[in-house]
Amino acid sequence: MSRRLRLLVTTVGLAALAWLLLASIERAIALAERFEGLPQGVRWLVGGVLLLLVSLGAAVTVWWLRPRRPRAPVTAPDRTSLEARIAQLRHDDAGVEELRSELTELDRRRASARTYLAVFGEISTGKSSLIAAMVPGAAPASDARGGTTREVTHYETSAWGDGWTIADVPGSAEAGGEARERLARAEALRAHAVVYVCAGDLTRSQAEELRWLGDFGKPLVLAVNKADQWTDIERDQILQHVREQADGIPDAVLAISAGGEERFTRRLADGSTEDVTRRRPAQWQPLRDALRRLLAAGPSALEAQRENAVLASLHERTGERERAYRADEAERIVSRYSRRAIVGAMAAVAPGSDLVIQGALAASMVRALASLYDVRVTDVEVDNLLRQVRMTLRTGTSVVLAVAGNALKAFPGLGTLGGGVLHAFAYALIFDSFGRALAATLAERQALDQADAGERMRELLSEVDASRLRRLADLTGEALRLRHEPSD
Numbered sequence: 366m367s368r369r370l371r372l373l374v375t376t377v378g379l380a381a382l383a384w385l386l387l388a389s390i391e392r393a394i395a396l397a398e399r400f401e402g403l404p405q406g407v408r409w410l411v412g413g414v415l416l417l418l419v420s421l422g423a424a425v426t427v428w429w430l431r432p433r434r435p436r437a438p439v440t441a442p443d444r445t446s447l448e449a450r451i452a453q454l455r456h457d458d459a460g461v462e463e464l465r466s467e468l469t470e471l472d473r474r475r476a477s478a479r480t481y482l483a484v485f486g487e488i489s490t491g492k493s494s495l496i497a498a499m500v501p502g503a504a505p506a507s508d509a510r511g512g513t514t515r516e517v518t519h520y521e522t523s524a525w526g527d528g529w530t531i532a533d534v535p536g537s538a539e540a541g542g543e544a545r546e547r548l549a550r551a552e553a554l555r556a557h558a559v560v561y562v563c564a565g566d567l568t569r570s571q572a573e574e575l576r577w578l579g580d581f582g583k584p585l586v587l588a589v590n591k592a593d594q595w596t597d598i599e600r601d602q603i604l605q606h607v608r609e610q611a612d613g614i615p616d617a618v619l620a621i622s623a624g625g626e627e628r629f630t631r632r633l634a635d636g637s638t639e640d641v642t643r644r645r646p647a648q649w650q651p652l653r654d655a656l657r658r659l660l661a662a663g664p665s666a667l668e669a670q671r672e673n674a675v676l677a678s679l680h681e682r683t684g685e686r687e688r689a690y691r692a693d694e695a696e697r698i699v700s701r702y703s704r705r706a707i708v709g710a711m712a713a714v715a716p717g718s719d720l721v722i723q724g725a726l727a728a729s730m731v732r733a734l735a736s737l738y739d740v741r742v743t744d745v746e747v748d749n750l751l752r753q754v755r756m757t758l759r760t761g762t763s764v765v766l767a768v769a770g771n772a773l774k775a776f777p778g779l780g781t782l783g784g785g786v787l788h789a790f791a792y793a794l795i796f797d798s799f800g801r802a803l804a805a806t807l808a809e810r811q812a813l814d815q816a817d818a819g820e821r822m823r824e825l826l827s828e829v830d831a832s833r834l835r836r837l838a839d840l841t842g843e844a845l846r847l848r849h850e851p852s853d
Contacts, residue, residue: 439582439674439677440673440677441672441674441675441676441679441680442676442680444468444676447680447683450687451464451465451468451679451683454683454686454687461683461686464679464682467675467678467679470555471672471675471676474555474671475672478664479521479529479530479664480528480529480557480558480660480663480664480667481530481532481556481557481664481671482530482531482532482557482558482559482560482656482660483531483552483553483555483556483559483560484496484533484560484562485534485537485553485559485560485561485562485574486537486562486563486574487536487537487563487568487570487571487574488536488537489536489564490536490562490563490590491562491590491623492534492536492562493533494623494624495562495588495590495621495623495649496520496531496533497623497624497647498647499531499653500522501522516535516545516548517532517534517535517548517549517552518533519531519532520532520533528664532555534549534553535548535549536549537549537550537570550678553578554671554674554675554677554678555671556583557583557660557664557667557668557670557671558583558584558585558586558656558659558660559578559584559585560586560588560652560656561574561575561578561585561586561587561588561615562590562623563587563588563589563590564589564591565591566603566606566607567607567610567611572610572611575587575611575614575615578614579614581673581674581677582674583667583670583671583674584616584659584660584667584670585614585615586616586617586618586619586652586655586656586659587607587611587614587615587617587618588621588649589603589604589618589619589620589621590621590622591622591623592620592621592622592648593622593648603620604618604619616655617655617659619651619652619655621647621648621652622647622648623647623649624645624646624648691737691738691808694737695734695800695801695804695808698730698733698734698737698800699730699796699801699804700797702729702796702800703793703796703797703800703840704793704843704844705726706726706792706793706795706796707789707790707792707793707840707841707844708844709792710789710792724751727754727796728747728751730800731747731751731803731813734803734804734807735807735813737804738804738808738811739811740807740811740812742813746813746815750813750815753815753819754799754819754822757819757822757823786841789844790838790841793837793841794826795826797825797833797837798822798825798826799822801825802818802819802821802822802824802825803822805821806821
């Protein structure tokens with residue numbers, strides 16, 4: 366935009382602002398005159414309403430502009446309880462060697478007495494170029510498909526003193542790079558400090574990553590790369606904006622230039638052109654000074670923060686493994702009791718009005734699922750739950766039998782065997798729906814919520830998909846074959 370055009374736009378804007386201000390003053394005077402003409406009682410009422418609105422507006426403004434409390438760092442559980450949970454998962458063969466190796470790596474790094482620094486950020490922000498500048502001789506391989514780094518790479522250096530290890534981690538926000546992003550986040554938590562690299566204003570995903578790092582309370586520096594491409598005024602404006610976006614999370618926000626190669630086309634005197642590649646010098650002295658200040662106390666003084674971050678991450682990952690294990694085990698429990706219900710129903714020809722006559726079997730399934738999710742249940746609670754299930758099924762018997770009958774028609778080998786198979790399949794559908802509903806309630810609420818379990822069961826009975834019917838039909842057919850096979 367030219368200078369004259371900027372002057373014209375500014376003049377028009379000031380004129381519009383002045384017109385709005387004069388119009389507002391004129392409107393305020395007119396309202397004041399009308400207010401004076403009102404009866405005294407009405408004036409008091411209108412004045413009270415205006416005073417209330419002004420007070421509310423002032424209160425909202427004060428609340429909005431109040432100083433924000435710093436986010437409390439994530440607190441990890443004690444290591445003993447975490448090791449006990451991991452050991453239990455290992456005993457149950459849930460595949461937790463990765464979690465155990467994380468504890469081993471935690472101890473190894475503590476014993477090494479080295480300072481670990483992770484360079485973290487999105488792809489193509491210059492992380493690997495910064496590593497090359499920080500560690501002379503480091504030469505990460507380039508990859509034209511996206512981020513340079515495809516795995517975690519460690520570089521040991523003595524350029525800043527003895528005992529430094531710098532980790533170059535995969536970049537985040539890469540399409541299809543979820544596994545590498547998990548590697549990067551895990552390595553960032555293992556480090557004593559993190560350098561987060563961006564190349565300008567923070568995007569929404571970068572701001573979320575920064576908040577995630579800040580939750581663990583470890584030393585954090587936000588390095589705004591490619592500062593050599595800006596003027597001094599532009600650099601100061603960008604840094605100010607990034608500091609506002611960072612919301613006080615990093616210990617320092619500074620501008621750097623990681624250097625690297627740049628390619629351009631140069632026109633020669635004879636009119637021809639040539640492609641030129643040249644190296645831009647790195648300018649990262651402010652980052653070096655900030656890291657020296659933050660990490661001057663040494664790794665032993667920072668070990669507690671690092672261990673808290675690693676154990677907090679392990680707590681989350683262990684919880685995910687526990688939930689996955691319990692979901693698989695709940696599936697096995699429900700299938701086991703559904704099979705038993707099928708076998709127990711084979712002798713009956715007509716299901717009658719009460720489809721839950723196998724109360725002992727249903728009660729055992731409730732206790733098995735409650736034990737799996739560490740929920741204490743009393744006999745009274747179990748009896749009340751089964752009573753509610755019976756009431757639900759008395760009103761929905763026709764629905765259950767209709768679903769069972771229609772499902773068996775799709776499997777001629779089963780459908781021609783008569784009412785005993787219908788009764789057995791109905792039991793399979795009931796126990797499967799009841800077990801799945803109860804498992805979902807226990808997993809989500811960590812309590813025996815009868816109303817929630819009943820509602821989930823009604824939904825499962827009324828909305829049965831084809832794959833579930835196929836599985837229950839296979840289960841019924843398997844029970845039939847085992848029943849009719851001669852025993853040795």
